[in-house]
Amino acid sequence: MNGGDYAVSGGVEDVYGEDAASMDQPITPWTVSVASGYSLMRDPRHNKGLAFTETERDAHYLRGLLPPVVLSQELQEKKLMHNLRQYQVPLQRYTALMDLQERNERLFYKLLIDNVEELLPVVYTPTVGEACQKYGSIFRRPQGLYISLKEKGKILEVLKNWPERSVQVIVVTDGERILGLGDLGCQGMGIPVGKLSLYTALGGVRPSACLPITIDVGTNNEKLLNDEFYIGLRQRRATGQEYAELLHEFMTAVKQNYGEKVLIQFEDFANHNAFELLARYSSSHLVFNDDIQGTASVVLAGLLASLRLLGGTLADHRFLFLGAGEAGTGIAELIALEISKQTGSPIEENRKKIWLVDSKGLIVDSRKESLQHFKKPWAHEHEPVKTLLDAVKAIKPTILIGTSGVGKQFTKEVVEAMASLNEKPLIMALSNPTSQAECTAEEAYTWTEGRAIFASGSPFDTFEYDGKVFVPGQANNAYIFPGFGLGVIISGAIRVHDDMLLAASEALAAQVTEEHYEKGMIYPPFSDIRKISANIAAKVAAKAYELGLASHLPQPKDLVKYAESCMYSPRYRTYR
Numbered sequence: 211m212n213g214g215d216y217a218v219s220g221g222v223e224d225v226y227g228e229d230a231a232s233m234d235q236p237i238t239p240w241t242v243s244v245a246s247g248y249s250l251m252r253d254p255r256h257n258k259g260l261a262f263t264e265t266e267r268d269a270h271y272l273r274g275l276l277p278p279v280v281l282s283q284e285l286q287e288k289k290l291m292h293n294l295r296q297y298q299v300p301l302q303r304y305t306a307l308m309d310l311q312e313r314n315e316r317l318f319y320k321l322l323i324d325n326v327e328e329l330l331p332v333v334y335t336p337t338v339g340e341a342c343q344k345y346g347s348i349f350r351r352p353q354g355l356y357i358s359l360k361e362k363g364k365i366l367e368v369l370k371n372w373p374e375r376s377v378q379v380i381v382v383t384d385g386e387r388i389l390g391l392g393d394l395g396c397q398g399m400g401i402p403v404g405k406l407s408l409y410t411a412l413g414g415v416r417p418s419a420c421l422p423i424t425i426d427v428g429t430n431n432e433k434l435l436n437d438e439f440y441i442g443l444r445q446r447r448a449t450g451q452e453y454a455e456l457l458h459e460f461m462t463a464v465k466q467n468y469g470e471k472v473l474i475q476f477e478d479f480a481n482h483n484a485f486e487l488l489a490r491y492s493s494s495h496l497v498f499n500d501d502i503q504g505t506a507s508v509v510l511a512g513l514l515a516s517l518r519l520l521g522g523t524l525a526d527h528r529f530l531f532l533g534a535g536e537a538g539t540g541i542a543e544l545i546a547l548e549i550s551k552q553t554g555s556p557i558e559e560n561r562k563k564i565w566l567v568d569s570k571g572l573i574v575d576s577r578k579e580s581l582q583h584f585k586k587p588w589a590h591e592h593e594p595v596k597t598l599l600d601a602v603k604a605i606k607p608t609i610l611i612g613t614s615g616v617g618k619q620f621t622k623e624v625v626e627a628m629a630s631l632n633e634k635p636l637i638m639a640l641s642n643p644t645s646q647a648e649c650t651a652e653e654a655y656t657w658t659e660g661r662a663i664f665a666s667g668s669p670f671d672t673f674e675y676d677g678k679v680f681v682p683g684q685a686n687n688a689y690i691f692p693g694f695g696l697g698v699i700i701s702g703a704i705r706v707h708d709d710m711l712l713a714a715s716e717a718l719a720a721q722v723t724e725e726h727y728e729k730g731m732i733y734p735p736f737s738d739i740r741k742i743s744a745n746i747a748a749k750v751a752a753k754a755y756e757l758g759l760a761s762h763l764p765q766p767k768d769l770v771k772y773a774e775s776c777m778y779s780p781r782y783r784t785y786r
């Protein structure tokens with residue numbers, strides 16, 4: 211095939227290579243057969259292990275391949291949870307769960323759905339961060355698709371190697387900003403794999419519709435380049451035109467292979483590419499950047515909910531961010547947009563209530579010339595301020611949000627300054643994983659003498675202070691993207707619109723009840739996440755219909771019920 215020249219005439223959707231026009235293209239020799247016997251047990255999508263019934267063992271040539279006992283799925287679950295709890299090392303739990311996913315997919319999801327609060331920290335932050343750092347050493351069987359510079363000119367063929375045809379969501383990373391852990395190159399694959407397992411467990415999107423992808427353009431991480439177990443290309447990152455061409459070929463091939471309605475979620479790209487990719491493809495593809503948009507939506511939801519505790523409206527508050535990258539400026543922009551919707555005031559005016567600090571200090575107008583484009587709208591009139599503590603004293607924020615990727619930045623002095631300014635300081639330490647959190651729950655509650663409303667990106671345990679039990683919220687985009695994606699899918703939306711993000715925020719905030727507020731919570735518990743996701747999906751879908759972006763017609767009458775009915779169930783099916 212001519213490098214990059216996949217725009218042949220004819221051969222449209224010619225999966226089996228039957229048209230003359232595709233004669234010069236290599237094809238995948240697809241076959242479809244009924245799995246039975248040994249191959250049935252080795253197929254994670256269909257395997258039930260000891261839960262195969264007597265009838266199924268007879269009908270599917272399984273006799274003798276299994277010991278005599280027949281277990282229920284519930285007993286399998288009980289046994290596996292018991293086994294998992296024996297591991298003291300989080301990474302051992304992670305590998306045990308990944309092995310289960312590779313062995314028995316339904317049981318994996320049943321565990322994850324039924325024990326979400328216990329297992330989320332294993333398949334997701336913080337443990338997934340450590341897994342990515344050590345991905346080469348713990349690598350057993352590949353998950354997802356790897357598209358490297360070696361595949362340039364052949365990306366469409368690579369996509370065709372993936373066994374599933376009806377993909378609805380792709381989570382793609384290039385591994386350059388994995389959580390707050392920096393450039394992990396090809397080993398960032400743990401993130402798309404983890405995010406998509408949440409799409410299924412939390413949002414009910416079918417596993418077969420989920421495709422994790424890592425684009426490998428090299429890494430600038432010296433440690434990985436010198437690691438004998440590194441699994442990626444051993445070269446420094448491609449940039450500029452070479453990078454843009456590979457990404458463009460990828461975006462084109464995805465649309466060509468899966469059509470208009472596949473949701474492409476950009477995840478953990480560095481900000482110098484993330485904003486550009488989103489801007490470039492948002493008018494031609496169904497794209498969503500989780501770090502910019504998903505994070506914005508989840509934080510806005512927490513802020514809307516917190517007003518019940520703080521009082522006032524969003525417009526009455528002053529916001530200070532530590533970190534002015536994807537998460538920080540993404541959240542800031544959505545807050546300004548929401549205030550505009552609520553008050554009718556111009557967005558430029560609302561931006562003035564929001565201040566950001568980056569590695570060089572407060573973002574102010576005298577720095578405007580040298581700022582990256584996404585920081586410029588936040589360069590307000592003010593004298594230069596170097597440190598966060600001085601910025602808190604100067605700006606007097608009511609709300610402090612950490613999106614720096616650097617741990618321990620909310621020092622005792624910073625938190626005490628917030629407590630001296632506010633009766634109930636709202637403090638969000640959003641950076642992941644736990645090691646990068648700007649402060650811990652214990653620090654936030656202790657340093658404010660139990661007055662803080664606190665939420666963090668990675669989970670913290672409940673904390674008792676002065677006889678009162680505080681439940682820290684987990685302000686993580688995991689509340690949003692699964693339900694948001696489901697809403698996009700069930701409505702057949704063809705583009706993502708900011709109003710859909712606002713709808714998701716409002717839907718999430720509406721799930722916080724009096725009982726939660728009493729415990730200081732501004733997010734509902736993850737144990738209710740499937741119900742929450744169905745509500746988010748319904749509101750997102752309703753907005754897509756309202757905006758004329760939905761293609762699944764006619765619009766279902768009850769969108770919550772419809773969303774619930776579309777959700778994946780991990781219960782075993784009966785085989786005839």
Ligand SMILES: NC(=O)C1=CN([C@@H]2O[C@H](COP(=O)(O)OP(=O)(O)OC[C@H]3O[C@@H](n4cnc5c(N)ncnc54)[C@H](OP(=O)(O)O)[C@@H]3O)[C@@H](O)[C@H]2O)C=CC1
Binds near residue numbers: 389502567667
């Ligand atoms: N809870 C959640 O759901 C989410 C959490 N996150 C977390 O947020 C963090 C940041 O992600 P993202 O915004 O994508 O990253 P970016 O790299 O885009 O932005 C990081 C920002 O932090 C600033 N920064 C770095 N070090 C310091 C410092 N010592 N003092 C002040 N500012 C500093 C950078 O400044 P400069 O521009 O000057 O370099 C930059 O503005 C990560 O840890 C990530 O895990 C991200 C998405 C979702």
Ligand SMILES: CC(=O)C(=O)O
Binds near residue numbers: 688
């Ligand atoms: C949660 C997330 O997306 C991040 O930390 O990058």
Ligand SMILES: [Mg+2]
Binds near residue numbers: 389477478500501
């Ligand atoms: Mg992310």
